[in-house]
Amino acid sequence: MNAITLLITTAAAFLIQPLPLATMPLQAASNLRGAPPWPAGTMAEAAADQVYKVGELVIEAPWTRATPGGAKVGGAYLKITNTGAESDRLIGGSLPTATAVEVHAMSMTDGVMKMRKLEEGLEIKPGQTVELQPGGYHLMFIGLSQALQQGHPVKGALQFEKAGSVEVEFRVAPIGARSGEDGKKEQHVH
Numbered sequence: 223m224n225a226i227t228l229l230i231t232t233a234a235a236f237l238i239q240p241l242p243l244a245t246m247p248l249q250a251a252s253n254l255r256g257a258p259p260w261p262a263g264t265m266a267e268a269a270a271d272q273v274y275k276v277g278e279l280v281i282e283a284p285w286t287r288a289t290p291g292g293a294k295v296g297g298a299y300l301k302i303t304n305t306g307a308e309s310d311r312l313i314g315g316s317l318p319t320a321t322a323v324e325v326h327a328m329s330m331t332d333g334v335m336k337m338r339k340l341e342e343g344l345e346i347k348p349g350q351t352v353e354l355q356p357g358g359y360h361l362m363f364i365g366l367s368q369a370l371q372q373g374h375p376v377k378g379a380l381q382f383e384k385a386g387s388v389e390v391e392f393r394v395a396p397i398g399a400r401s402g403e404d405g406k407k408e409q410h411v412h
């Protein structure tokens with residue numbers, strides 16, 4: 223390759239490359255215009271089929287919330303339907319970044335929202351659908367070693383008394399998702 227060819231090649235490359243680079247900001251801008259308030263990643267997760275089955279149990283849409291810096295606990299929610307003829311119990315679970323996953327209930331006592339661990343687990347009767355949701359039954363991630371980040375799903379497992387263990391993925395919603403009161407409710411009281 224002589225000096226002239228090299229010069230021409232360099233010039234050609236220079237001519238070709240700036241074009242795609244120049245169009246990029248335009249594409250990004252058009253994506254933003256049509257974008258929903260939540261980031262694209264979150265929408266993709268929401269659209270994903272979050273249905274899991276173990277034995278006669280159907281688990282739907284596990285989700286949790288992003289944790290503010292340093293928070294060691296987080297609530298997680300999902301829906302469980304028992305399609306079988308026998309009762310079963312959600313007794314716990316696991317998450318690689320948590321030291322424990324407990325089943326909790328919430329109740330109002332003297333105007334104060336308190337949560338307690340369900341030592342016997344949460345019963346799901348035949349034909350029943352139990353929803354774990356903010357302000358009610360929930361899974362509690364204890365001793366989180368890593369912050370939960372919005373749009374970054376986390377893999378974990380649920381443990382049932384009879385059906386056994388099932389791996390699920392928890393969608394991570396924004397801090398305070400569902401209710402502005404969530405932050406208060408999440409304060410851990412044992």
Ligand SMILES: [Cu+2]
Binds near residue numbers: 297338360361362
């Ligand atoms: Cu709790």
